[in-house]
Each structure stands twice: as C-alpha cells, then as structure tokens.
Amino acid sequence: NKITDPKAWETNDKIRRFVSKNLAQAALEANASKLIQESITFFYKDNGNNWIDEEGQIKPISWTQSALEAEANVLAFKGTSIKPVVLRFGGFYGGDSEISQKMVQMGRYWISPFFGIKEQYQPLIHLENAAEAVLAAIKAEEGIYNVVDDEPLTRGQLDDALAKALGKRGLIRIPTFIVSKESNVGEFVFRSARVSNKKFKEATGWKPRYRSGYEGIQAIVKDIKKESKISV
Numbered sequence: 001n002k003i004t005d006p007k008a009w010e011t012n013d014k015i016r017r018f019v020s021k022n023l024a025q026a027a028l029e030a031n032a033s034k035l036i037q038e039s040i041t042f043f044y045k046d047n048g049n050n051w052i053d054e055e056g057q058i059k060p061i062s063w064t065q066s067a068l069e070a071e072a073n074v075l076a077f078k079g080t081s082i083k084p085v086v087l088r089f090g091g092f093y094g095g096d097s098e099i100s101q102k103m104v105q106m107g108r109y110w111i112s113p114f115f116g117i118k119e120q121y122q123p124l125i126h127l128e129n130a131a132e133a134v135l136a137a138i139k140a141e142e143g144i145y146n147v148v149d150d151e152p153l154t155r156g157q158l159d160d161a162l163a164k165a166l167g168k169r170g171l172i173r174i175p176t177f178i179v180s181k182e183s184n185v186g187e188f189v190f191r192s193a194r195v196s197n198k199k200f201k202e203a204t205g206w207k208p209r210y211r212s213g214y215e216g217i218q219a220i221v222k223d224i225k226k227e228s229k230i231s232v
Contacts, residue, residue: 009063016066021073028082036137037074039088040067041123041146046191049121053196054088054144061187071144083142087133090148090195093216094127095223104224107162112171115179118156120192123148126216129208136206145200151212152194161214165221 020037027035044052045059060068074084093100103113114122125133125148133147153161159171179186200206210216 009066013066016070017073020070024074024077024082024084028077028080032082034083034085034138035074035077036085036087036134037070039071039086039144040064041088041090041148041193041195042188043068044191044193044195046120047194048192049194051194051196052146054146054199056195059187063188075144078142085137085140085142086144087137087147087200088144088195089130089133090123090125090146090152092127092130093124093213093220095220097127097220100220101224103162104166104221107166107168107171110168110170110172112155112159112173113162114155114158115174115176116155116189117176117192118159118173119154120190121152121154121194122158123152123193123195124158124213124216125149126208126210126219129210129216132209133200133204133206136200136204139204140200141203145203146195146197147200148195148197149210149212149216150197150208153213154192158213158217161212161217162221164214165218 024035024037041052043058043060043064045057047056058068071086074086077084093103095101106113116122123146129149130147137145159173163169163171176190179189181187181190197208210219
C-alpha cells in the first residue's frame, strides 16, 4: 500500500514545506491582506472521548510533520500586512472523492472502511462543507482553526451511518491486530480525536451543511447512485 511507503509522501511533503513558504512570500510581495493555509487535524494526540480544540496537544508522525511546517511557514507572517489563517481540516469525504467511492464500495461488500477501534473518534469534513469554510475564512482573524463536522462520530458510528445509507444491517470490521500500535499506521489509526469546530464557527458564522457523518455519508451515497460513479 502506497500510504506506508515514505517515498509516496515526498511530493506531498515538498509542497507543504517549500511551496507554502514561497506562496506566503509571494503574497507578502503582492500586498495581499490574508493568506489561508490548508492543514489537517491528524496530528492531534489521542484524547479519548474528550473534545479537542486548537490548543490540543500535538503528536505528529512522519506523514504529518510537514503539515506543521507548512503552518509555521504561514504563521511566521503574523504581524505583517498579511493575516495568516490556518484551517485544520478533518478527513475529506464526498461524492467526487475517489477515496469515498472506495469507502462505499467496501460497505457494499459488508466491510467497514473505518479501520481502528470502533469506540474512538475520527474527525471528518464533507467536501462541500470544506469549500464553504474556505470562503468563510475570509472573515476570520489570523490564527489556527479546526474545520470538521459539528458532531464527529466514532468509527463504530461511521460504520452504522454507512450501513444505514446502503440499506445494510451492519458492517464487518477489519481486526486491528494486523497493525502494530507502534507503527506509523498504528500511531494514526489508534488515536481518538473528537475535534471541535466551535472556534471557527464563532469567528466566521460558518455552518456546515452536513452536521455529522450520518447526514454526509447519506448524501454521498445518494450522489454516487445518481451519477452512477460506482455500482451501489
């Protein structure tokens, strides 16, 4: 699987480390008033059932370290003519996403695509919600903001949401013993991240169209069926 191959992340890391810095410098030279940097929520430390805000403890792995560097590249321009805004997104999902289409395909064959412990939270954001958040970020003051569903679901609840959308009674979960908790994959999938979007909503008035995976997954299954992207 390419996700476990460090070489597969080289281009991704170069964009985060170097392109973000170059764009920030170009924005300054162009007298831009605001710079919005995409980031991720995947480096928050496991926090069980507790909510995580932007002050939550960070524990990056090799795949996510460059995202923190991209944040630093942009936030370094605080105090200049540019107001840097960092949006930490949850995992993207949507009808046009190849990953989401594969997720639905797995559910169609009764297999859960949400690997990990079912009681742990997995932060997500529907692509339509994410796009609207970027527009809303124009109103935000400089700083870091989490952009996730209103109600993050546990992996078990995400199973239920996908099963319900597909008209199935339940999904079979892949055993977690096949991955070591000490590996990069394990470090990622065995975390529980109940991430809050409260700060961003209060700063911008943004309201996600889909509040949780229950509504969002139902929408993408309908979209996939409508567009005949895959057989559902």
